Amino acid sequence: MTGRATLTPQEKQRLVSAVPCWWHSIDLGDGVVTPGSIQPDIHRILCSAIPADLTGQTVLDVGAWDGYYSFECEKRGAKVTAIDNNSHQRGHEGFHTARRILNSRVAFLEMDLFDLPKTIGGQFDVVLLFGVLYHLKHPLRGLEILSSKTRKLLIVESYYVRTLTNDPMMRFFPGAELEGDPSNWWGPNIPCALDMLRVAGFRRVRVHTAYANRLKDGRVIVKAHK
Numbered sequence: 141m142t143g144r145a146t147l148t149p150q151e152k153q154r155l156v157s158a159v160p161c162w163w164h165s166i167d168l169g170d171g172v173v174t175p176g177s178i179q180p181d182i183h184r185i186l187c188s189a190i191p192a193d194l195t196g197q198t199v200l201d202v203g204a205w206d207g208y209y210s211f212e213c214e215k216r217g218a219k220v221t222a223i224d225n226n227s228h229q230r231g232h233e234g235f236h237t238a239r240r241i242l243n244s245r246v247a248f249l250e251m252d253l254f255d256l257p258k259t260i261g262g263q264f265d266v267v268l269l270f271g272v273l274y275h276l277k278h279p280l281r282g283l284e285i286l287s288s289k290t291r292k293l294l295i296v297e298s299y300y301v302r303t304l305t306n307d308p309m310m311r312f313f314p315g316a317e318l319e320g321d322p323s324n325w326w327g328p329n330i331p332c333a334l335d336m337l338r339v340a341g342f343r344r345v346r347v348h349t350a351y352a353n354r355l356k357d358g359r360v361i362v363k364a365h366k
Contacts, residue, residue, distance in 0.1 A: 149171060149172060152169070152170060155241060156174055158233075160233070161230045162175050162177075162234050163205045164205060164234070165178055165183065176206065176208075178208070185349065186297055187212055189297075189348045189361045190209070190266075191216070192216060197292075198218065198219050198264045198265050200260075201213065201221070201223070202223055202267065202286065203270065204223060204224050204235060207222055209268055210222040210244075210246045211239075211244055211246060213266070214244055218265075220245075221264070223249045223253070224248075224250060226250060232248070235248060253286070256286075260289070262289075263291040265292045266293045266294075269296045270295075271299075273299075274298055275323050279328070283336055283340035288341075290364075292365065293365055295348075295364075296337070298360060300329055300330050300333060300360045301358065305329075308328075308329065308335045309331075311326065312325065312326060333360065334362065337364040345363070346363055347360060
């Protein structure tokens with residue numbers, strides 16, 4: 141904790157209301173919850189993949205956005221570094237506001253995943269890559285970089301395409317075909333996601349769970365161990 145004065149519920153709500161856009165639904169205490177697009181049931185699914193006890197461990201949250209999972213890992217005892225490159229062009233007001241209200245010590249860097257090797261030294265015990273893989277133009281290279289930064293465990297959450305084959309394959313979206321978002325480049329099937337992680341350098345790879353989001357898209361959580 142940072143030792144800042146405790147905010148009243150009214151002060152918290154004013155700070156939250158001043159942020160133009162929230163992605164995560166973060167419980168900030170005193171009945172104040174950020175009005176994010178990601179609902180609590182999805183948060184619960186993703187949190188189920190994160191180790192319950194992270195005491196003394198380091199965590200890197202890649203594509204943290206408003207920081208829900210960064211702050212959750214901090215609650216579980218980790219020293220957390222969060223990065224986001226602002227490709228969504230909405231700034232990071234939500235993250236900084238939530239961090240202030242929560243009196244958090246999570247470190248934040250505005251940067252791209254591909255800049256990790258020259259920006260942050262060393263490795264992290266646990267790395268989170270939630271909702272990012274399909275946004276990467278070069279997903280295998282991204283996973284190779286994260287492999288070099290992972291000491292124990294990488295947890296990946298991603299959109300996937302459903303196929304009738306177990307052959308690894310990936311669909312390319314050159315425009316805005318996926319959810320009208322031109323930053324969505326790839327839709328791997330599950331075998332492809334698993335094989336890419338193996339090629340990137342992870343020894344033990346398994347599906348934690350597959351589920352559907354509010355748009356009924358296929359989503360998968362994969363745990364990859366070094």
